[in-house]
Amino acid sequence: MAQGFKFFSFVRNPYTRLVSCYLNKFENSTRPNRYITTCLPNKKPPENFAAFVHQITLQQNHKMNPHWRPQVANLTFSAIPYTFIGRFENYAKDFALTFATIGVNQIDAPALRHLNQSQRNGRGMGDFYDKELQELVYQRYLADFETFGYDPALPERD
Numbered sequence: 001m002a003q004g005f006k007f008f009s010f011v012r013n014p015y016t017r018l019v020s021c022y023l024n025k026f027e028n029s030t031r032p033n034r035y036i037t038t039c040l041p042n043k044k045p046p047e048n049f050a051a052f053v054h055q056i057t058l059q060q061n062h063k064m065n066p067h068w069r070p071q072v073a074n075l076t077f078s079a080i081p082y083t084f085i086g087r088f089e090n091y092a093k094d095f096a097l098t099f100a101t102i103g104v105n106q107i108d109a110p111a112l113r114h115l116n117q118s119q120r121n122g123r124g125m126g127d128f129y130d131k132e133l134q135e136l137v138y139q140r141y142l143a144d145f146e147t148f149g150y151d152p153a154l155p156e157r158d
């Protein structure tokens with residue numbers, strides 16, 4: 001099926017991924033993107049992170065925006081034979097491994113860049129999640145947690 005191609009991608013802890021998405025698309029955005037907003041069930045920007053989570057966890061995968069759709073669905077993980085899956089939590093190391101996996105030596109690999117970093121302003125995951133939200137996200141993104149081996153506990157840091 002791969003016909004000599006090598007497939008790779010990067011995944012992120014579902015808890016931090018949703019916080020980053022919310023901050024980037026809504027809280028820290030001066031004007032939320034209308035397309036992104038129309039992907040929400042009520043078609044309005046969420047009042048806060050909890051409202052965002054409550055909206056998106058009710059959606060079916062095919063109705064979700066790719067920014068919050070489960071990663072196993074985005075990657076069509078069951079259909080594509082991935083050679084390497086990196087993690088944003090280990091970005092520098094896994095970035096280098098990605099190129100090593102496809103035979104590019106470190107000198108010829110592109111420079112590491114980290115774009116679109118979330119601005120949490122010193123807030124930790126506990127500032128966004130209570131137990132109910134944590135359980136809601138865990139259940140909705142269970143396939144991501146299990147497939148990519150993420151711990152169901154909130155991460156202490158990215």
